[in-house]
Amino acid sequence: MKDLFLIAIVIMIFLVIFQIAKASEYVSVLKGEEKTRKQNNRINGFMLISFLVLGLIGAWYCNELYFGKTLFPQGSASLEGQKIDQMLYITIAVTGVVFVITQVLLFWFAYKYQEKEGKKAFFFPHNNKLELLWTTVPAIFLTVLVVFGLKYWFKITSEAPKDAIVVEITGHQFAWDMRYPGKDGVLGKKHYKLYNSPLGNTLGVDFEDPESWDDLHTSEMHLPVGKPVKLVIHAQDVIHDVGLSHFRMKMDAVPGIPTTMWFTPIYTTEEMRAKTGNPNFSYEISCDQMCGKGHFSMRGIIIVEKEEDYKKWLASQTPEYFTLYPDKNPKKELPATDTSAAAKPLAAVMPQTK
Amino acid sequence: MSSAVTLQDATGHMAHDAHHEHHHHETFITKYVFSQDHKTIAKQFLITGIIWAIIGGLFSVIFRLQLGYPDQTFPFLEDFLGHWAKGGKLNPEFYYALVTMHGTVLVFFVLTAGLSGTFANFLIPLQVGARDMASPMLNMLSYWFFFLASIIMVASLFVQTGPASGGWTVYPPLSALGDASMGSKIGMDLWLVGMAMFIVSSLLGGLNYITTILNMRTKGMSMTRMPLTIWALFFTAILGVLSFPVLLSGAILLLFDRNLGTSFYLSDIVVAGKILPNEGGSAILFQHLFWFLGHPEVYIILLPAMGMSSEILSVNSRKPIFGYMAMVGSMFAIAILAFLVWAHHMFVTGLNPFLGSVFVLLTLLIAVPSAIKVFNWLTTLWRGNIRFTPAMLFAIGFVSLFISGGLTGIFLGNSALDIHLHDTYFVIAHFHIVMGVASFFGMFAGVYHWFPKMYGRYLNNTLAYIHFWVTIIGAYLIFWPMHYEGLAGMPRRYYDFSNWESFKMFGGLNEFISLVSMIVFAAQLLFVFNFFHSIWKGRKVRDLNPWGSNTLEWTTPLKPGHGNWPGEIPEVHRWPYDYGKDGRDFIPQTEPVGKDESTGH
Numbered sequence: 010m011k012d013l014f015l016i017a018i019v020i021m022i023f024l025v026i027f028q029i030a031k032a033s034e035y036v037s038v039l040k041g042e043e044k045t046r047k048q049n050n051r052i053n054g055f056m057l058i059s060f061l062v063l064g065l066i067g068a069w070y071c072n073e074l075y076f077g078k079t080l081f082p083q084g085s086a087s088l089e090g091q092k093i094d095q096m097l098y099i100t101i102a103v104t105g106v107v108f109v110i111t112q113v114l115l116f117w118f119a120y121k122y123q124e125k126e127g128k129k130a131f132f133f134p135h136n137n138k139l140e141l142l143w144t145t146v147p148a149i150f151l152t153v154l155v156v157f158g159l160k161y162w163f164k165i166t167s168e169a170p171k172d173a174i175v176v177e178i179t180g181h182q183f184a185w186d187m188r189y190p191g192k193d194g195v196l197g198k199k200h201y202k203l204y205n206s207p208l209g210n211t212l213g214v215d216f217e218d219p220e221s222w223d224d225l226h227t228s229e230m231h232l233p234v235g236k237p238v239k240l241v242i243h244a245q246d247v248i249h250d251v252g253l254s255h256f257r258m259k260m261d262a263v264p265g266i267p268t269t270m271w272f273t274p275i276y277t278t279e280e281m282r283a284k285t286g287n288p289n290f291s292y293e294i295s296c297d298q299m300c301g302k303g304h305f306s307m308r309g310i311i312i313v314e315k316e317e318d319y320k321k322w323l324a325s326q327t328p329e330y331f332t333l334y335p336d337k338n339p340k341k342e343l344p345a346t347d348t349s350a351a352a353k354p355l356a357a358v359m360p361q362t363k
Numbered sequence: 364m365s366s367a368v369t370l371q372d373a374t375g376h377m378a379h380d381a382h383h384e385h386h387h388h389e390t391f392i393t394k395y396v397f398s399q400d401h402k403t404i405a406k407q408f409l410i411t412g413i414i415w416a417i418i419g420g421l422f423s424v425i426f427r428l429q430l431g432y433p434d435q436t437f438p439f440l441e442d443f444l445g446h447w448a449k450g451g452k453l454n455p456e457f458y459y460a461l462v463t464m465h466g467t468v469l470v471f472f473v474l475t476a477g478l479s480g481t482f483a484n485f486l487i488p489l490q491v492g493a494r495d496m497a498s499p500m501l502n503m504l505s506y507w508f509f510f511l512a513s514i515i516m517v518a519s520l521f522v523q524t525g526p527a528s529g530g531w532t533v534y535p536p537l538s539a540l541g542d543a544s545m546g547s548k549i550g551m552d553l554w555l556v557g558m559a560m561f562i563v564s565s566l567l568g569g570l571n572y573i574t575t576i577l578n579m580r581t582k583g584m585s586m587t588r589m590p591l592t593i594w595a596l597f598f599t600a601i602l603g604v605l606s607f608p609v610l611l612s613g614a615i616l617l618l619f620d621r622n623l624g625t626s627f628y629l630s631d632i633v634v635a636g637k638i639l640p641n642e643g644g645s646a647i648l649f650q651h652l653f654w655f656l657g658h659p660e661v662y663i664i665l666l667p668a669m670g671m672s673s674e675i676l677s678v679n680s681r682k683p684i685f686g687y688m689a690m691v692g693s694m695f696a697i698a699i700l701a702f703l704v705w706a707h708h709m710f711v712t713g714l715n716p717f718l719g720s721v722f723v724l725l726t727l728l729i730a731v732p733s734a735i736k737v738f739n740w741l742t743t744l745w746r747g748n749i750r751f752t753p754a755m756l757f758a759i760g761f762v763s764l765f766i767s768g769g770l771t772g773i774f775l776g777n778s779a780l781d782i783h784l785h786d787t788y789f790v791i792a793h794f795h796i797v798m799g800v801a802s803f804f805g806m807f808a809g810v811y812h813w814f815p816k817m818y819g820r821y822l823n824n825t826l827a828y829i830h831f832w833v834t835i836i837g838a839y840l841i842f843w844p845m846h847y848e849g850l851a852g853m854p855r856r857y858y859d860f861s862n863w864e865s866f867k868m869f870g871g872l873n874e875f876i877s878l879v880s881m882i883v884f885a886a887q888l889l890f891v892f893n894f895f896h897s898i899w900k901g902r903k904v905r906d907l908n909p910w911g912s913n914t915l916e917w918t919t920p921l922k923p924g925h926g927n928w929p930g931e932i933p934e935v936h937r938w939p940y941d942y943g944k945d946g947r948d949f950i951p952q953t954e955p956v957g958k959d960e961s962t963g964h
Binding site (some may be wrong): 026031033034037046049050053060068069071075078090096100111116119124125128129130131144148154158159162165181182203205245250259265269289291295296298303304308 | 438454528529532536537590630644680683713716723724734735738742744747749750751763770771778782823824829839862868872890893943944945946
């Protein structure tokens with residue numbers, strides 16, 4: 010009933026607008042079409058200049074409302090991301106100036122040079138000097154932006170520092186799995202055909218390879234603050250993307266083609282909670298590449314902590330090898346602390362949609 | 364030559380013309396359905412495009428309901444969508460199908476076929492002085508392949524597993540594996556076949572446009588005397604002809620991967636617990652093939668809008684377009700660069716950083732010809748005598764949107780910044796403003812400007828003004844704040860943000876955007892109503908040349924028959940932008956250059 014009522018109102022509004030429009034056409038015939046046209050011209054000229062003024066005020070107001078909610082006031086949570094922030098500010102400055110100048114000229118010209126009785130337009134087909142001016146000036150500004158941009162780009166995409174911690178992250182519909190290389194610092198080999206052999210080996214780790222025996226398989230990522238970390242990124246089924254907006258980092262996870270990215274976290278999760286004033290703050294991993302119906306729920310968590318806490322956490326984890334082959338575990342009487350990710354078959358990690 | 368004489372000539376010809384048509388015994392079918400008249404084909408493209416635009420727009424209104432009101436249910440949705448909206452709550456699978464089809468429909472079916480299909484068909488023969496396209500038969504087929512593509516795409520909406528739902532870019536493996544998503548079952552095959560038919564249509568049209576422009580210009584119509592609309596449509600057609608086949612090849616390989624067990628795009632995959640045998644393919648290969656079309660596609664959409672806006676800005680400023688050759692040159696530069704920037708969509712796929720840097724350079728280079736165009740448009744307005752017809756308002760709106768959306772391209776084209784902004788709402792804001800809304804503005808400008816030539820009647824001005832003001836204010840209200848969401852890293856294609864600590868603070872803004880989008884959609888329905896009502900009931904055009912334009916289409920009779928000019932095709936003596944020259948308001952292209960005329964151009 011409510012819906013029908015709503016539809017009726019919308020149709021009524023349409024009819025009213027239409028009747029007004031039709032009537033205005035008759036009025037214009039009565040008043041003289043030329044006179045009406047000139048009147049419309051003045052009204053629209055005034056509207057254009059008002060739109061400019063109100064639009065600029067609106068843009069400022071929008072900035073007041075929402076800039077605080079973007080991540081930029083809190084700053085980048087990674088050393089490398091700070092360069093991206095800097096780049097953003099340079100670009101905003103350059104494009105902002107161009108934006109205001111061109112929009113003001115556009116609407117001001119439209120208003121100022123609207124049709125007037127007896128006025129003649131100025132025949133001005135071209136001017137080489139002017140055209141040269143607005144070819145070279147943008148070219149110079151763009152060169153500056155390209156130079157800055159590429160400098161940062163090469164820095165960010167360069168090889169990770171030698172002492173970087175290596176963590177493997179694997180995306181699948183619709184969750185993230187992490188693997189740490191353990192004490193030997195080397196991740197064991199993987200092959201996708203080893204999936205679920207033995208049962209629970211959801212990452213397809215090759216346990217024939219002794220280097221895999223101390224690898225940890227976890228569902229959360231813990232990182233020590235202030236140390237560079239290199240992520241080795243895999244996908245099992247479709248393309249995903251490791252999106253780390255607080256660190257200003259992003260990299261696709263492509264099945265069959267591992268990718269990498271590295272960054273240096275500079276604030277612990279606790280510090281960010283204080284910094285943002287949000288006690289629930291956590292570094293979230295968002296999937297930024299459309300991956301199916303649970304795409305929006307593919308959320309991962311990174312906990313950045315002090316080095317000693319990180320070491321404590323690492324020590325508390327049981328290598329995946331021992332959870333899958335409990336008989337090989339020298340300390341098998343101890344209960345495993347984190348088996349959550351390893352124990353879940355793929356189907357169980359499907360999202361809960363409300 | 365006074366205008367009175369022209370009018371008399373034309374009415375004389377009209378009588379002759381009517382007689383001429385009578386002689387041919389055109390049936391309803393040959394005149395309105397399987398017509399080979401470029402003007403009728405243009406109208407067929409336009410009306411099909413309008414229908415698609417309503418469907419595509421409606422999709423966005425439905426998914427905006429979900430985004431704006433994630434905790435509410437809308438029982439009426441269940442009445443329309445059945446099990447896709449059980450209890451009035453959109454199913455995530457169907458949400459993604461809506462997003463995918465919204466993109467597909469608007470990018471291809473509306474802003475490619477509906478825009479170039481309409482105006483290339485309508486304007487090329489009329490503005491270069493030809494009786495019809497080089498091959499009217501292929502032209503007719505071009506529409507009917509588009510129609511077939513439309514039928515297949517509509518059919519895909521009704522299959523049980525739903526239409527394609529992997530995004531309009533249909534990246535494999537998601538689009539290749541039925542196990543990965545419901546939309547990747549039969550809906551995806553229909554999508555690919557529909558697109559293949561669409562590409563055939565686009566190629567038949569494009570080849571025809573190029574041939575007609577190169578070979579069928581009237582006497583005196585040298586390339587540099589062509590209106591900028593024709594230049595724009597020429598470059599558009601070239602882009603389409605060179606890039607669409609690449610998408611076709613990509614789509615065919617995807618069909619093979621889906622149905623014949625090949626591994627072009629597939630490798631090392633475990634999906635839904637199944638280990639697939641495919642090894643050695645590359646998912647990234649598809650992205651290269653897709654964006655090799657996908658990026659030129661942006662300019663296929665944008666160039667016609669640029670061309671029409673240039674023409675309309677000049678006519679209504681009563682001034683020549685500023686820097687005609689620079690305008691042509693910058694469109695040429697854009698057309699070339701369009702082929703060399705595709706990988707800027709792939710900066711975060713693990714692309715070689717050095718290769719990425721080359722694409723940064725080439726991408727930002729596009730800003731130079733774009734800047735030239737903007738400043739030339741501004742100078743065209745400077746010291747003009749501007750009439751704000753509805754078409755002119757939309758052309759001015761186009762320039763404003765092109766500036767706003769173009770500048771954010773400088774953010775995204777710079778790979779370092781793209782790392783943060785890639786696949787966020789910033790991207791949505793950028794391309795909707797610069798490619799979506801701006802091109803729609805070009806299209807509206809074209810419809811308002813050439814409607815009198817199409818149907819011999821005017822559109823209602825009051826409705827047109829309401830349409831313009833609601834649309835431009837609404838477009839900025841919808842897309843401007845989205846930049847802020849993007850700066851916060853809010854990802855695209857999310858069904859619900861309420862579980863994300865990092866993104867949920869934009870709930871109120873999302874609701875606002877949804878509300879505005881519904882109002883803007885309603886204003887578009889007002890336009891649709893105005894359009895169809897005015898075809899039959901609009902104010903009649905009495906003046907052969909209602910806008911005081913120089914170009915050839917206004918030398919035809921009020922309602923030109925098949926063949927356009929009843930007598931000889933007029934000869935052209937000058938460029939189309941002699942407005943305000945030597946104290947005269949306008950000098951049509953058909954007027955010979957006078958002895959003591961100044962040599963302005």
